Amino acid sequence: MRLVSFRKNNEIGLAVEVAGELRGRLASVAEHSVDIGVVLSLGGEALQSVGRSLLNAPAIDPADICFLPPLTTPPKIICVGLNYADHTKESPYEQPDYPTLFPRFSSSLIGHGQAIVRPSMSDSLDFEGELVAVIGKGGRHISRARALEHVAGYSIFNDASVREYQFKSPQWTVGKNFDATGAFGPYFVTADEVPRGGKGLRLETRLNGNVVQSASTDDMLFDLVELISVVSEAITLLPGDVIVTGTPAGIGWARTPRLLMRSGDICEVEIEGLGILRNPIVDETASAPVPS
Template structure:
């Protein structure tokens, strides 16, 4: 609201929350998660009794606004690998995203000036609650605070310019994230068995279940933590199923004026319009 951030929960179809200036707790979800499960639940109960927030008066931020790490998993659905130019790997294909690429629900996905190949990828997110290194697969889900939704907007021309995909996955304004964070106790273990659907202008373009992931959330956490210490608020983007626009004939890519939605059963709906990047030309005074 205005230029002030806040935190809200959904209760009976209404948002209830508080602004940073009046809250007695962190209003940045990543900072709150770092305080532990008990504090996260306590604040959730307090927010459930906070004043009602008018959705029309707010702009949504990503649930975690500045995560220390955003680790994405590529080629994690066999049907998506089959439509790609790659062989199915037997080890997770990992790549980073950066917080500068993130946008919230309702904010525009930006098709960059240098390419017309902005593609959609609906994905489930796992947010780390308890950090660690060398986390066993058997204990990995104990380290998950909750789940959210991601649209891994991919600039395909740049993704395929080199063997690694970092640039094509990190253009500003291409990583839609949110709007909700659902604690892990509200969903099946590991977010398993949830229907994921991506729609472009109301037409279903991706439909799968998270059971189809080749490397599930527990396996990804175990593999990543062999090398990298995970921290509270870190974000793991778990991969996309088949149906991407680049693999279609003719190709179906996002254009200015389009609306892209990603919906995951039990979590919610992420909706973003698409705009073209504006060229800014500096002039002397």
């Protein structure tokens, strides 16, 4: 099942893809919540029930809606750095033997088709295509054997990073959390439609049509089983939590000359079976609205 969160006429809605067509309802006419996070918190068969209820909903033209992040306010967004060896080699860091974790905040999120905003105080906006896992069942001290039972589905992320600010201190948080830099979507794809643990998927990032990153999710050093188990040693995972699993080599900052995103560019992240996340790049202006 492939779900899309959207806004139309200032109202949010939820759609399911059926034979290449979107069918969905706005919140005011839906018989259930149109917030994937709320549905996940209900547990059990709630997600499948909502999906089935949308199968006969009216068709929706993608051109008539604004795509939202699949989850607009997840309880936590946990990102993983240095999770592909080839990316670590192009970075100024040694390869760690423990996952490098940092937070993103929901205020940074935008959906498919929305603009990634290059901040006015920096010219170091970079791309990072990544696989997302969404937690469906919460827990702490989750065993490796049961880890994938806690995954509800998958999506795509562009962890657009303001490198100048990322490297101002040992902590990366600021450079990873500028408003309108966390592109997320377009689909939430349920785990039953994806290889276990998101294994063996081809990930490709393109800038203006040129391939800049290409890898398999098999290349992750800490796979999803390991990440869920390690994170839950310390942190209780909740339904709707998002784990952004890391980016492979090819980032613009590591190139000579550097290849950074600028106004007018189009960045696409494609992951096999999950779709294409496409976002234009614009410069920040004093009057630019904050996405919601």
